Amino acid sequence: MSQHLSRIEWQRAAHPTEADTFSRNHAATLNGGQTVKLSSAVDYKGDPDAADPEQMLLTALASCHMLTFLAVAEVKGLRVERYVDNPVAHLEKNAEGRMAVTRIDLSPQVSFSGDNQPDAEALDKLHASAHRNCFIAHSITSKVTVTPVTA
Incomplete structure (x- = not known):
């Protein structure tokens, strides 16, 4: 069989529009080296320019x-x-x-x-x-x- 790898990395940062919470933005690095910008869905304070x-x-x-x-x-x-x-x-x-x-x-x-x-x-x-x-x-x-x- 095969294994499929990913690395998820998040670092605390201020939310860009809401001072009382944190940024949901993070990155996934796939086993081919590609990086995907991720966040939560917009409905959950996520970044509309990132995949959820x-x-x-x-x-x-x-x-x-x-x-x-x-x-x-x-x-x-x-x-x-x-x-x-x-x-x-x-x-x-x-x-x-x-x-x-x-x-x-x-x-x-x-x-x-x-x-x-x-x-x-x-x-x-x-x-x-x-x-x-x-x-x-x-x-x-x-x-x-x-x-x-x-x-």
Whole structure:
């Protein structure tokens, strides 16, 4: 199996607009050396110019679904030319009354080239296979729906 590393670093600093609290800004350094600027969501005194953990969870799932979809499509002999998604995570109270990302909606729009064009049923099966095989989808408890968007 594999390991995936990250380093999270925060240093106390004054909040830029609220003197009675601290800055939520911090950085994640990924195992490839990339640094991502993070903060809490704006609703929780975060920086609007930084990614928040909820966005990162959403992005991880959407990226995993896309990469798995591309692999499944390739195995099926399909040539994907473009894949665009505008995923949405819903932060709300769960069954225990705690705030959680309870639902994630993916709405991928996929363009294919070549003679082998999947119909709507085949496209649904491709997305279902991608969802079944996405590592991140297996790692979260939120309900995930995939609604392909046709051009």
